[in-house]
Amino acid sequence: MTSNYFKTTRPLGVLENIEKGIDEEGYRIQISRDRIEISASSAKGFFYGKMTLEGIANKTTARALESGLKLLENEIVLAEGEINDYPSLKLRGVMLDISRTKVPTQKQLYEIVDLISSLKLNHLELYMEHTFAYVGHELVWENSDPLTVSELAALDSYCKERFVDLVCNQNSFGHMERWLIHPKYRDLGIEKDLVVSPFGMLRPPTTIDPTNERSIQLISDIMDQITDAIPSKMVNIGFDEPFELNSSRAFEWNDWLTKVTELSSFKDKDIIVWGDMLAGHKKLIEKLPDGVIVAEWGYEANSPFGERDRFLVEHQVPFINSPGTSSWLSIVGKTNNSLENTREATRNAIDHGGLGILTTDWGDFGHLQWWPISLPGIVAAGAFGWTGMRGVESFQYSDLIEGLSSVISTDPMKDDLNAASAICRIGEIHSMVPCQFPNLATIVLHLYFPQLPVGFGLTTGLTTEHLDLIRNELGEIKDLVSKVVDPLMKEELSATCSLVELIVDDASSRLLGNGHLASVSQPERDLFADRCSDIISLHQSIWKSRNRIGGLEESLAWLYNLQSGYISGQPDKAWAGPLKLL
Structure with a gap:
């Protein structure tokens, strides 16, 4: 010494x-x-x-x-x-998707608050579409195990003790399909029937009609209830991706935003909206209500934060930059992408005078990824949000592993480098194939949509050699996972490896045929179906460790659809997810 x-x-x-x-x-x-x-x-x-x-x-x-x-x-x-x-940014936040099937248990929410507080993050948003127990709207949430008024009050107190601002995030324009699938609310949608999704498949409508007087009555009601339950001075009202609002009606975004922001629910509140509509329809900024904070989101390493931040600064609009954990639609995560995405979000927030950063963790298509996959992005948010340019210029991949190993360790005196290395390495598997797309890991596309071919179309250039490299990497990762100390995390990472192995073997067999699942022999598909059955059982047992039961069946539907394709050899060509008009 x-x-x-x-x-x-x-x-x-x-x-x-x-x-x-x-x-x-x-x-x-x-x-x-x-x-x-x-x-x-x-x-x-x-x-x-x-x-x-x-x-x-x-x-x-x-x-x-x-x-x-x-x-x-x-x-x-x-x-x-x-x-x-001292911190470089005043607002250092995380947004968790608790609407796409996974609603965390109260215990898990407390553990998440402990985690983000330990990272000196000070802002937590719970993204809701239908997972609060709104009085008078039981039809919408009855099967989702929603958060209650008393649970949110307890969580808010827990957050305050740790200097975390618990902030409501309730969508109020797009992403309202959980309401619009019900006949009671169907007439509130711009569209009343199935619509074509960005993936080219039919799905329920998502966007409420801003010209319908009942729309403002609904939003007024639910916003009164949720802002009473979460009394933070800030509130995120969404307004992103109103898919059915065509370009000729884009001006209605402004009209609807003005109407919503004038609700009594938001008196003396700082209102946050997502920035995608302003980025795509720049004239909308001319009528943006005063004081609205724009959360400028982008989830790739090269997302154009600088260009969009400058645009907001020119119009004197306060803003937050929102990178992502890259966990969703990936199963494995995209470690380096999330790290660089957060780095650039932070760099530009500092360069252009942003209020801070808000790292998002979404749960699209069944929220099939497990909690450890989200952790590298959250750790990066803590590191960059506090250290600012010091971290932007010096924080490296090895620092991420070290920081992650510290926060996930079950013993404060011992880091779990095996767990941290396994999480970060599995998050690089996505980059081992030549075909890359934003916001997802191409290697698992045929998990979500088994009707898609492998080796051409969206996965052109994928070969069995690429898949062999992934198998070898998975073998080394599984060795690390076997040494993970935390039993739940070990189980989650093992399940992740098993699912990816199945999808890789599926892809290999398709490549030996014509790329479609029908070209894989029945005996092979039977083996895949059996393995899928094991994965479904794992999914059911692990789920309950961190999440409420509501939403489990919807999440499992994605795996059952895959299994059905293995059994029949003829995946459902119209599959776009389990959500249907009722």
Whole structure:
């Protein structure tokens, strides 16, 4: 042990010094043999300072033990020194999709708050379409295990204790299909019948009609209820992807936004809307209501945050940049993409005076990915949001693995590098094939849509050689997974590997035929169906560890559809998901 290291005992005797000149969330830690002092200007600063001190104590003590130093039960090791720290961005947030099948248990929500708080993130949005128990609208949520008023109140209190702002995120224009599938609400849609999705398949309508007087009555009602349940000063009202609002009616986006923002629910609220309509129809910004905050989203490493941020700055519109975890529609994640996406979102938020970053974690098409796959993107958000340009310029892939290993470890004195390495490496499998598309991992397209061919069309250029490389990588990843300490995480990562192995073997067999599932022999398809049955059983058992039962059957429907294709050899050509008009 070098001269500036010393032994001390828990609990640490920490002096607190209020110093008004320090940033509201910042702190100064001074450590010496005879005195440990944290200076801050607010309770937030002291909270983050103590968190940092605890992390330092764990790290230095672990290294001392690794070097062979003997310590008594309550003894720890610290190093003399001083730390001055504060966040680069005021808003550092995460948005979790709790509408696409997975509604976390209350216990899981508390654990998520603990995680994001430990990363010094201070803003949590729960994305809702229908998963709050709205009074008078039981028809919409009755099978989803929604959050209740009392549960949200308890969660809000839990967040406040950890200086996390719990923020409502309820869509109010597009993505309203959970309502419009019901006859009671059908007339509120711009379209009343099935529509063609961006993937070219028929699906229920998603966009409410802004000219229908009953539309504003519905939104007023549900917004009154959810803003009462989540009393944050901020609220996200969505307004993204109103797919059925054609270009000739784009101006109605402004009209509807003005009408919604004038609701009494939003008095004295800071309203957030997604930025895609403004990016696609630039004239809409001329009538944007004053004070509306735009969440500029883009989920690729090369998303044009700079161009879009400059446009917002020119029109004096406050904004947040929203990167993503890249977990959805991938099964495995896209680790490096998420890292670079978050880096660029942060860089441009700082360069152009943004309020902060909001990392999104979506659950499209059954939310089939497991929770560990989302973690690299969330850890990156914490690192970049706090350190700002320091992190943007210096934070690397190896730092991501180290940071991830620390936050997922079951022992604060021991990082789980095996789990972190497995998660990050499996998140690079998507890049081992030549055909790449935004917002998804091409290698699993035929999981979601078994009717699609493999080797041509969207997967042109894919060969069995690519798939062999993935198998080899999966073998090494499975060795890492076998050493993961946390039993649930080990199970989740093992299930991820099993599903990807099935999809890779499926693709290989198709490539030996004509690319379609019908060209695979019946005996092979029977084996695939049996493996799929095992994966379905795993999905059912793992699900309950973090999520409420509501939504499970809808999630499983994607796997049952795949299994049905294996059994028959003739996948449903019209399959676009299990959601149907009722």
